[in-house]
Amino acid sequence: AQTVTQSQPEMSVQEAETVTLSCTYDTSESDYYLFWYKQPPSRQMILVIRQEAYKQQNATENRFSVNFQKAAKSFSLKISDSQLGDAAMYFCAYKFAGTYKYIFGTGTRLKVLA
Amino acid sequence: NAGVTQTPKFRILKIGQSMTLQCTQDMNHNYMYWYRQDPGMGLKLIYYSVGAGITDKGEVPNGYNVSRSTTEDFPLRLELAAPSQTSVYFCASSHRRDRGFEQYFGPGTRLTVT
Numbered sequence: 560a561q562t563v564t565q566s567q568p569e570m571s572v573q574e575a576e577t578v579t580l581s582c583t584y585d586t587s588e589s590d591y592y593l594f595w596y597k598q599p600p601s602r603q604m605i606l607v608i609r610q611e612a613y614k615q616q617n618a619t620e621n622r623f624s625v626n627f628q629k630a631a632k633s634f635s636l637k638i639s640d641s642q643l644g645d646a647a648m649y650f651c652a653y654k655f656a657g658t659y660k661y662i663f664g665t666g667t668r669l670k671v672l673a
Numbered sequence: 674n675a676g677v678t679q680t681p682k683f684r685i686l687k688i689g690q691s692m693t694l695q696c697t698q699d700m701n702h703n704y705m706y707w708y709r710q711d712p713g714m715g716l717k718l719i720y721y722s723v724g725a726g727i728t729d730k731g732e733v734p735n736g737y738n739v740s741r742s743t744t745e746d747f748p749l750r751l752e753l754a755a756p757s758q759t760s761v762y763f764c765a766s767s768h769r770r771d772r773g774f775e776q777y778f779g780p781g782t783r784l785t786v787t
Contacts, residue, residue, distance in 0.1 A: 563715075594775070594776075601780075602780060603778065603781075604765075605778075650715055650716070654774055659704050659767070659774075660718060660721065661716075661718065661776065663708075663715035663716040663717075664715050665713070665714055665715045666713075666714075
């Protein structure tokens with residue numbers, strides 16, 4: 560069965576510094592999507608970034624970028640110039656190819672220190 | 674454009690009671706989902722729907738029922754509430770493949786069963 564693992568329950572970063580959140584997944588599929596979602600204290604789930612498995616180029620959205628290593632089944636999120644508003648739970652998610660089901664990791668709580 | 678709305682935001686149920694969690698989206702998405710999020714955990718898929726009249730079970734469907742009579746609405750029914758159903762419930766909807774299957778989430782319903 561497909562699984563998503565986030566091995567860092569909690570991370571801290573100084574404001575303006577860079578932090579990387581880890582995510583690994585297990586699948587036998589070749590065509591799939593990967594996502595990072597942010598959940599601030601308000602509980603609202605917000606999409607941060609998306610990666611299509613067939614694209615070799617790593618996705619980037621402003622201060623957020625991913626390091627997608629398909630062979631290693633790794634999908635890490637890098638946050639540059641961290642801001643206080645980045646403090647939240649971050650969830651990695653995998654979408655099965657050919658179905659509509661998503662698998663979420665257990666999350667990483669990011670603290671941003673002023 | 675309200676996106677995905679959920680009602681109620683909070684609810685306390687006694688063991689054995691029933692209730693319906695409402696979910697509505699105004700983005701004309703075909704795909705809708707119900708998740709539960711237990712403390713310190715990721716999201717677990719309860720049920721999903723690929724269109725009006727079509728629903729299917731996710732990872733944790735026991736104790737729940739759904740219906741999808743319109744594109745906009747996807748209510749989740751809890752019958753005979755149990756303490757194990759204490760959780761935060763999220764409804765989500767998503768685009769078709771050409772938009773990367775990004776999910777849009779509602780604000781969540783915090784349910785306590787005592």
